[in-house]
Each structure stands twice: as structure tokens, then as C-alpha cells.
Amino acid sequence: MSSPIKYALPLAAAIGAAAAVAAGADLGQAQKQATNWTAIAMFGIFVAFTLWITKWAAAKTKSAADFYTAGGGITGFQNGLAIAGDYMSAASFLGISAAVMASGFDGLIYSIGFLVGWPVVTFLLAERLRNLGKFTFADVAAFRFSQTPVRLFAASGTLVVVAFYLIAQMVGAGQLIKLLFGLDYMYAVVIVGVLMMVYVLFGGMTATTWVQIIKAIMLLGGATFMAFMVMMQFGFSPEAMFAKAVEIKTGLAAKGGKDAATAAKEGFSIMGPGGFVKDPISAISFGMALMFGTAGLPHILMRFFTVPNAKEARKSVLWATTWIGYFYILTFIIGFGAIVFVLTNPGFLDAKGGLLGGSNMAAVHLANAVGGNVFLGFISAVAFATILAVVAGLTLSGASAVSHDLYGTVIKKGKADSKDELRVSRITTIALGIVAVVLGIAFEKQNIAFMVSLAFAIAASANFPVLLMSVLWKGCTTKGAVIGGFLGLISSVVLTVVSPAVWEATLGNPKGSAWFPYTSPALFSMTIGFVGIWLFSILDGSKRGSEDKAGFLAQQVRSETGIGAAGASGH
Amino acid sequence: MDDTLVAKVTAHPKYQELKARRTRLGIWLTIAMLIVYYGFILLVAFNKPLLASRIGEGVMTLGMPLGLGVIVFTVVITAIYVQRANSEFDRLSDEVNKAVLK
Numbered sequence: 001m002s003s004p005i006k007y008a009l010p011l012a013a014a015i016g017a018a019a020a021v022a023a024g025a026d027l028g029q030a031q032k033q034a035t036n037w038t039a040i041a042m043f044g045i046f047v048a049f050t051l052w053i054t055k056w057a058a059a060k061t062k063s064a065a066d067f068y069t070a071g072g073g074i075t076g077f078q079n080g081l082a083i084a085g086d087y088m089s090a091a092s093f094l095g096i097s098a099a100v101m102a103s104g105f106d107g108l109i110y111s112i113g114f115l116v117g118w119p120v121v122t123f124l125l126a127e128r129l130r131n132l133g134k135f136t137f138a139d140v141a142a143f144r145f146s147q148t149p150v151r152l153f154a155a156s157g158t159l160v161v162v163a164f165y166l167i168a169q170m171v172g173a174g175q176l177i178k179l180l181f182g183l184d185y186m187y188a189v190v191i192v193g194v195l196m197m198v199y200v201l202f203g204g205m206t207a208t209t210w211v212q213i214i215k216a217i218m219l220l221g222g223a224t225f226m227a228f229m230v231m232m233q234f235g236f237s238p239e240a241m242f243a244k245a246v247e248i249k250t251g252l253a254a255k256g257g258k259d260a261a262t263a264a265k266e267g268f269s270i271m272g273p274g275g276f277v278k279d280p281i282s283a284i285s286f287g288m289a290l291m292f293g294t295a296g297l298p299h300i301l302m303r304f305f306t307v308p309n310a311k312e313a314r315k316s317v318l319w320a321t322t323w324i325g326y327f328y329i330l331t332f333i334i335g336f337g338a339i340v341f342v343l344t345n346p347g348f349l350d351a352k353g354g355l356l357g358g359s360n361m362a363a364v365h366l367a368n369a370v371g372g373n374v375f376l377g378f379i380s381a382v383a384f385a386t387i388l389a390v391v392a393g394l395t396l397s398g399a400s401a402v403s404h405d406l407y408g409t410v411i412k413k414g415k416a417d418s419k420d421e422l423r424v425s426r427i428t429t430i431a432l433g434i435v436a437v438v439l440g441i442a443f444e445k446q447n448i449a450f451m452v453s454l455a456f457a458i459a460a461s462a463n464f465p466v467l468l469m470s471v472l473w474k475g476c477t478t479k480g481a482v483i484g485g486f487l488g489l490i491s492s493v494v495l496t497v498v499s500p501a502v503w504e505a506t507l508g509n510p511k512g513s514a515w516f517p518y519t520s521p522a523l524f525s526m527t528i529g530f531v532g533i534w535l536f537s538i539l540d541g542s543k544r545g546s547e548d549k550a551g552f553l554a555q556q557v558r559s560e561t562g563i564g565a566a567g568a569s570g571h
Numbered sequence: 572m573d574d575t576l577v578a579k580v581t582a583h584p585k586y587q588e589l590k591a592r593r594t595r596l597g598i599w600l601t602i603a604m605l606i607v608y609y610g611f612i613l614l615v616a617f618n619k620p621l622l623a624s625r626i627g628e629g630v631m632t633l634g635m636p637l638g639l640g641v642i643v644f645t646v647v648i649t650a651i652y653v654q655r656a657n658s659e660f661d662r663l664s665d666e667v668n669k670a671v672l673k
Contacts, residue, residue, distance in 0.1 A: 105623075105634055105638065108638040108639075109611075109615055109638070112608070112642060112645075116604060116645055118649060119600065119601070120601060123601050123652055124597060242630045242635070243629055269623075271623060272620075272622050273615045273619045273634065279616075283613075283616045284612060284613075287609065287612050310661075311656075311657050311661055314652075314653045314657060315657070317649065317653070318649050318653040321646050321649045322646050325643070325646045329639065329642060332639075553577055553581065554577045557577050557580045560586070560589060560590055560593065560664070561580060561589070561667055561668060563668060563672070
């Protein structure tokens with residue numbers, strides 16, 4: 001490991017091999033840094049401000065509708081920012097900019113995958129969700145079906161996705177706090193657990209939404225400043241920036257002992273695709289998980305119920321897509337900026353030529369390079385605040401699945417009063433907070449790289465097919481949706497467990513022993529999910545089955561016109 | 572929603588028009604998005620040298636504008652749908668609502 005290039009290669013290999021950074025949330029093991037008081041103070045200000053907002057939100061959170069959907073009173077623009085805040089994770093900021101710094105173009109392939117699900121959400125689901133649903137995506141999936149089995153499925157789909165996503169975030173928070181604040185892992189897990197409980201418990205969806213909006217503005221603002229400072233150095237010419245980056249990468253390769261021709265080739269390799277895509281099946285399968293997983297993430301789907309009508313739902317997804325796309329362009333510039341300003345500055349490198357604190361520190365060191373110590377503190381605080389906003393949304397979504405779908409509909413048969421439902425969601429929030437902290441500690445030393453990609457694969461193979469088929473296909477029945485949905489859920493989990501990333505890298509089985517050779521199960525498990533729904537629907541000759549089909553027309557009228565849709569509660 | 576209302580809505584010609592137009596636009600745009608994204612992924616999988624080929628005097632490669640183009644395309648195609656839905660489809664939907672709910 002005599003040069004950053006060499007240091008970068010294992011990372012690039014990891015991206016290709018195990019969809020590791022693909023997990024989006026994997027920050028790996030981090031080394032603890034010196035205590036950074038500026039960052040801690042800035043984070044303290046953020047926390048104080050969001051707690052003040054939570055106090056304000058708590059006064060407005062009286063009914064279950066306020067708790068789940070902020071009374072449906074969020075505007076499209078606000079919701080768009082909140083969705084972006086929910087979706088842009090700390091790992092996509094630090095992980096993607098680090099991947100761009102290491103291998104250039106490959107980082108871009110990866111951000112594109114995270115973006116392309118949004119049009120699908122817009123064209124097929126957003127407004128229909130808003131017209132049919134009230135609090136959770138199960139409201140939509142179970143609209144014309146027998147409530148109990150479909151709700152049981154949807155709650156399972158929600159909780160499994162939330163659990164994997166949450167563990168990844170908690171472990172990410174623990175690694176980040178060591179890097180950014182120089183505090184112990186344990187502090188991070190407890191701080192995140194407690195704060196997310198406070199936001200959700202007292203402020204419900206209103207507080208969660210505002211935490212996400214503030215975080216989105218801070219993250220977009222900080223990243224814009226960094227990208228601007230980088231581009232300014234090159235007179236806003238991308239060509240000049242790329243040329244300088246290639247020159248630096250070439251120089252580093254030459255210093256590492258490569259001959260001139262090899263070094264030039266290695267330097268130029270950041271301008272085109274490298275090891276990211278191993279085999280076409282993995283590439284397509286992984287692309288499907290990202291694209292359709294976005295359309296099946298319960299905490300994202302839930303955000304469509306916070307706006308007053310279908311028009312605002314569409315506006316929110318357009319704003320979200322715009323901000324997220326813009327953000328990924330910024331991370332790309334930041335990654336190239338890191339090549340030029342971080343890899344060339346010995347102050348950011350350790351004795352072996354690697355980044356101080358680990359490879360994910362690219363954006364953090366660049367913040368220091370372009371904005372000094374105070375801006376470094378700001379970016380560190382933003383990166384940590386980002387995790388809080390994501391976990392609050394996840395917790396709220398998990399709590400709603402338990403209180404609204406399981407307690408309200410399955411146990412109380414839809415006759416639970418709003419107060420009781422609210423009480424159950426608060427108890428669930430506390431339970432989820434405790435579980436998240438315990439799991440966060442339990443998984444500290446584990447390789448959790450696969451967890452976010454698993455969450456996306458499950459969302460794409462279970463939640464999305466059931467949602468899409470129930471909304472768009474007349475022939476779909478209760479039996480088909482439930483059996484097909486569970487088949488998609490089980491197959492995506494099983495195929496992930498026997499894939500190289502988990503079977504070999506996490507469970508420690510010998511190399512080559514994994515039964516399933518591809519990085520993502522989505523191509524297969526989505527097919528199993530869809531075929532399962534179709535097959536068990538057409539084989540369903542039951543009385544319930546014919547009622548399900550008969551209910552389609554009324555459901556379609558409501559989904560297309562919004563007649564009878566749940567409106568905003570009076571605020 | 573009672574059956575007479577459903578029957579009234581479905582019998583309305585504007586409702587049929589709304590349903591047909593929205594479905595058609597949604598499907599076409601979804602197909603367009605799939606083609607652009609998987610086209611890009613397949614290029615990455617099968618023709619890496621093409622994406623890494625230079626397009627000018629300097630270091631700029633074809634892959635860079637193409638990749639950024641996919642991001643811009645994603646946002647633009649979403650905007651096209653939302654624009655049409657928020658004007659044309661909502662107008663049709665309002666007409667149906669007015670006609671059946673009066």
C-alpha cells in the first residue's frame with residue numbers, strides 16, 4: 001500500500017465484487033479520530049433546533065391522522081424536499097463521493113441506479129397511492145381485498161425492510177461518529193436511538209417531515225458550496241477538472257512504480273467504466289432492485305399520504321427527483337474534487353498514502369480543503385444529522401405498520417379508536433428505538449454491506465409487485481397477492497443469504513461455495529413474486545376471489561379520479 | 572363508493588378518455604425510462620471501450636455526457652408526466668367529478 005491508487009483499488013474491487021458500496025449504507029469499519037468540538041457544537045445546534053420544532057409539532061399532533069400523515073397538510077414542494085431528505089443517506093453522500101474519488105465513472109453508474117426508480121413511482125404509483133390510501137401502503141394494497149391476510153403480508157414486508165434498513169443506518173451512525181466527532185461507537189447508537197424516539201413519539205409525522213426538510217436543505221446547501229468551490233478552481237470547465245484528475249491519478253500510478261504507459265492507462269481509467277459491472281445478469285438484477293425497490297420502500301410510500309391531493313403528490317415526486325438528481329451530480333463533482341484537492345495534500349493522508357480515517361472520508365477532507373475547519377464541522381454535523389432524518393422516517397413507518405395495519409385493522413377489525421391507535425404507535429416507536437439500539441450494538445463488528453441492497457431487493461420483490469398488481473390488474477385476488485408477495489419476500493431473503501456477499505463475505509464460508517452467484521436477487525425474486533401473484537390469482541376460484549375482482553371497478557374509479565379519496569384533515 | 576356512482580363515472584366518456592390517456596402516457600414513459608436506463612447498463616456491461624472513448628481533443632469521454640444525460644433525462648421525463656397530469660388529466664378528472672357529483 002504505497003500509494004492512494006493502490007489503496008483505492010481494493011475499494012473499487014469491493015464495489016464490483018459484492019455490491020458493497022452498492023449497499024449505499026456501508027461505511028465499513030472506521031478508525032476513531034481526535035474529538036472534533038466544532039462538529040459536535042454544530043450538531044448540537046441542529047439537535048436543539050429540531051427539538052424546538054418537535055415541541056411545536058407535538059402541539060399539533062393530536063389524532064392518528066396527525067401522527068401518521070401530519071394531517072395531510074404538507075405541500076408538494078415541502079414533501080419533495082422531505083422525500084429527498086428521507087432518501088439521501090449519509091452513506092450515499094460519503095460512499096458515492098468516495099467511490100468517485102477511487103474509480104471515477106463507476107460512482108456515476110451507481111448513483112444513476114438510485115435515481116431511475118423515481119419516474120416509475122411517478123408514472124405508476126404516486127397519484128394512485130394518494131387517491132386510494134390513508135396512512136400506510138397497506139391501505140392501498142388491501143383496498144379491495146380481504147383485510148387480515150393482506151395487512152399481515154404488508155406489515156411483514158414493511159417491518160422486514162425497515163429492520164434491515166434501520167440496522168444499516170445504526171451501524172453507519174456508529175462508524176460515522178468515530179470518524180467525524182471522534183466519539184465512541186456506543187454514543188452514536190444511543191444518541192440516534194434516543195433522538196429518533198423523541199422526534200417520532202412527540203412530533204409524529206410533522207416533526208419527522210421538518211427534520212427531513214431541514215436536513216435536505218443543509219445537505220444540498222453544503223454539497224452545493226463544495227461543488228461550487230471545486231468548479232471555480234477550474235473556471236467552471238468540466239474538461240479542465242477531468243484533465244487535472246486524470247493527470248493526478250496518472251502521477252500517483254507512476255509514483256506507485258508503474259511504467260509510463262500503464263500509469264497513463266490507469267489514470268485515464270477514471271473516465272470510463274471499470275470493475276463495477278462484473279457480469280450482465282448481476283448488473284441487470286442489481287439495477288432492477290434499485291429501480292423497483294424505490295417504488296416499494298414503505299417509508300417513502302408513506303410520504304405520499306402527507307399531501308392534500310393527487311396534484312400535490314405528483315409535484316412532490318417531481319421535486320424529489322429534481323433534488324436527488326441534482327445531489328448526485330454534486331457528489332460526482334465532489335468526488336473528482338477530492339482527487340484533485342485531497343489526494344494531493346499530504347495533510348489528509350496517512351503514512352501509507354491512504355486517506356486519514358478511511359476511504360469514506362473523501363468528502364469530509366474536501367470540506368476542510370475548500371472551506372476550512374468551520375465548514376468541516378458543518379459537513380460533519382450534516383452527515384450525522386442525515387442519519388437521524390432517515391431513521392426517524394423508518395421508525396415512523398414501522399410504527400404505523402404495527403399500529404394501523406396490525407392493531408387497528410387485523411386485531412380491532414378497523415374499529416380501533418384514534419386514541420388507542422396512537423397509543424399503540426407510540427409504544428411501538430419506543431420498542432423499535434430499543435430494538436434499533438440493541439441491534440446497532442450487536443452488529444458493530446459485522447459486515448453489513450448487504451443490508452441496504454437487501455432492503456431494496458425485498459421492497460422490489462414483495463411490496464412493489466403486490467402494490468402494482470393490486471392497483472392495475474383486475475384479476476388480482478387476495479390469495480394471489482398474499483402468496484405471491486410472501487414468495488417474493490422469502491425468495492429475495494434466501495437468495496441474498498446464499499449469495500457471495502453474505503454466504504462468503506459475512507458468514508465466512510469458503511470462496512466459491514455460495515449457491516447463488518449474482519450480486520442481487522431481484523431479477524429472480526421479482527419474477528417469482530409477479531408470477532406467484534399471477535398464478536395464484538388465476539387459480540383462485542374462491543368466493544372471496546370473485547369479490548376481489550368485482551371490487552376492481554370501484555377501486556379504479558377512485559384511483560383515477562380521486563372521488564372518495566381521504567382528504568386533508570382540518571389544519 | 573356505491574355502485575350507481577361507479578356506474579355513472581364509468582359511463583362518462585371523459586372518464587374513459589382520462590383512463591386511456593393516462594394509462595397510455597404512463598406506459599410509454601415507463602418504457603422510455605426502461606430503455607434509457609437498461610440501455611446504459613447494457614453498454615456498461617457489453618461495450619466498456621465505447622463509453623471510455625474520447626470525444627474531443629482532451630480527456631472527455633462519451634460515457635460522461637451519456638451518464639449525466641441519463642440523470643437529466645430522468646428528471647425531464649418526470650417533469651413531462653407531471654406537467655401533463657397536472658393540467659390535462661386534472662382538467663378531465665374535474666369535469667368527470669363535476670358531472671357525476673352534482
